[in-house]
Amino acid sequence: MFDLHGYFPFILKGMVLTVEVALLSLVISLILGFIGALAKLSKSRIANTIAALYTTIIRGVPDLVLMMIIFFGGQLLVNDIGYRLADFSEARGLPFNLGWDYIDISPFIAGVGTIGFIFGAYMTETFRGAILSVPRGEIEAGYAFGMTPVQVFFRITLPACIRHALPGFGNNWLVLAKTTALVSVIGLQDMVFNANQAGGATRQPFTFFMVVALLFLVITGVSDLGMRWLNRRYSAGVRRA
Amino acid sequence: MDIGVIIENLPLYFKGLWVTIQLVTLALICGLLLAVPLALAASSRNTFMALLPKAYIYFFRGTPLLVQMYIIYYGMAQFEGVRESFIWVVFQEAYWCALIAFSFNTAAYTAEILRGSIEQTAFGEIEAAKACGMSTPTMYRRILLPGAFRRALPAYGNEVIFMLHGSALAGVITIVDLFGAARIVNSRHFVPFESYIAAGFFYLCMTFMIVWLFKLWEKRWHAHLRPRESVAGKDAALAPGGVSD
Numbered sequence: 001m002f003d004l005h006g007y008f009p010f011i012l013k014g015m016v017l018t019v020e021v022a023l024l025s026l027v028i029s030l031i032l033g034f035i036g037a038l039a040k041l042s043k044s045r046i047a048n049t050i051a052a053l054y055t056t057i058i059r060g061v062p063d064l065v066l067m068m069i070i071f072f073g074g075q076l077l078v079n080d081i082g083y084r085l086a087d088f089s090e091a092r093g094l095p096f097n098l099g100w101d102y103i104d105i106s107p108f109i110a111g112v113g114t115i116g117f118i119f120g121a122y123m124t125e126t127f128r129g130a131i132l133s134v135p136r137g138e139i140e141a142g143y144a145f146g147m148t149p150v151q152v153f154f155r156i157t158l159p160a161c162i163r164h165a166l167p168g169f170g171n172n173w174l175v176l177a178k179t180t181a182l183v184s185v186i187g188l189q190d191m192v193f194n195a196n197q198a199g200g201a202t203r204q205p206f207t208f209f210m211v212v213a214l215l216f217l218v219i220t221g222v223s224d225l226g227m228r229w230l231n232r233r234y235s236a237g238v239r240r241a
Numbered sequence: 242m243d244i245g246v247i248i249e250n251l252p253l254y255f256k257g258l259w260v261t262i263q264l265v266t267l268a269l270i271c272g273l274l275l276a277v278p279l280a281l282a283a284s285s286r287n288t289f290m291a292l293l294p295k296a297y298i299y300f301f302r303g304t305p306l307l308v309q310m311y312i313i314y315y316g317m318a319q320f321e322g323v324r325e326s327f328i329w330v331v332f333q334e335a336y337w338c339a340l341i342a343f344s345f346n347t348a349a350y351t352a353e354i355l356r357g358s359i360e361q362t363a364f365g366e367i368e369a370a371k372a373c374g375m376s377t378p379t380m381y382r383r384i385l386l387p388g389a390f391r392r393a394l395p396a397y398g399n400e401v402i403f404m405l406h407g408s409a410l411a412g413v414i415t416i417v418d419l420f421g422a423a424r425i426v427n428s429r430h431f432v433p434f435e436s437y438i439a440a441g442f443f444y445l446c447m448t449f450m451i452v453w454l455f456k457l458w459e460k461r462w463h464a465h466l467r468p469r470e471s472v473a474g475k476d477a478a479l480a481p482g483g484v485s486d
Binding site for chain 1: 420423427
């Protein structure tokens with residue numbers, strides 16, 4: 001049906017990058033999500049406010065706009081800080097240079113960082129709900145055994161909340177995987193970018209974008225299966241009507 | 242931060258804002274009109290009838306909006322039949338391509354939301370409608386759809402926000418929407434922070450507005466779910482010197 005003129009490996013190479021970006025940003029978003037959820041649930045007012053600002057702003061602004069702010073703006077900011085620190089060390093006559101030379105943020109790092117940062121906000125909400133759904137008694141039981149708060153978190157809260165976090169997590173992951181298509185806009189050679197090139201070269205843009213769409217369906221389909229497996233695993237021992 | 246550049250370019254931003262509002266509103270209307278028959282077909286007991294709408298929903302929910310937009314904007318030019326026919330007038334315009342892509346996309350998401358809420362309809366409601374002697378179309382119009390819309394409202398609010406955010410993609414295919422305006426300002430003055438943050442601010446305001454509107458709407462449609470006001474509170478309000486509206 002599709003005559004790809006030998007460009008299929010090229011598209012697959014892009015797909016590998018897409019999956020890489022997706023998985024790496026997933027890791028970042030999970031870490032940020034946990035920190036965010038803990039900040040939202042903590043008793044500290046400052047932590048609450050920062051977490052609330054983070055989730056509100058991220059969820060209120062389109063991801064494409066955020067990506068541009070971080071990709072273009074982040075570059076300027078990082079170099080501005082480096083420049084100022086270098087100036088500062090020189091002016092104070094410090095024995096070492098606090099600043100740094102011009103850093104070129106690669107689109108890869110910017111893309112992964114941005115997507116991770118954005119989905120950290122969504123994960124924060126998911127984890128917050130999941131942590132709240134762990135029965136209070138289980139946590140109290142942990143303290144009663146003399147566990148430290150850190151031990152309680154890792155031994156009781158975290159394992160118990162995974163089951164509640166899974167549905168939201170699965171949704172977030174699917175949206176995240178699709179959002180990776182945006183990195184082609186900042187010049188990263190993912191499969192959308194490569195399809196654009198191949199489509200232009202062969203004058204068959206429809207064919208190539210359709211192939212990319214089908215490959216995305218493969219990614220979401222495989223994720224769906226994975227989510228079902230995880231769900232079964234973490235719901236072991238849960239009674240169901 | 243150089244706010245002067247932003248103030249200088251405010252007219253451009255407002256123009257972009259208007260295009261964004263137009264695109265999102267039109268896409269939401271078209272999407273909703275498409276979604277209702279899709280959802281009804283997808284929730285039908287007839288497997289054969291549900292197959293095609295389900296495939297449609299699966300495709301549009303499983304692929305990125307950017308790719309869908311590219312398929313329509315860049316892809317359609319591949320077919321000579323399209324290029325030579327009268328519909329080329331539509332497909333050569335970025336604006337119409339974006340609108341088509343957005344409408345199809347939001348139709349799929351909305352249909353999925355509606356399908357879920359149609360399938361949640363309580364047996365009793367349908368039985369009662371049948372017992373009253375309603376014909377199937379009447380039952381759909383009076384019982385099934387109003388209930389389904391009511392249940393779908395919170396999820397639909399999220400979808401509207403998603404559509405607003407997704408509409409920023411229009412800026413990628415040369416349309417001067419809010420994002421496109423920020424892009425132009427950035428390329429003219431090289432102020433990435435200011436230009437995109439200004440756009441982000443507009444989007445943020447619009448998001449808050451949508452959230453607020455949906456809260457009002459939910460208050461109206463979900464009035465029956467609101468906890469009853471306490472009698473004591475009402476009495477206090479009615480008492481002389483109390484608050485009255």
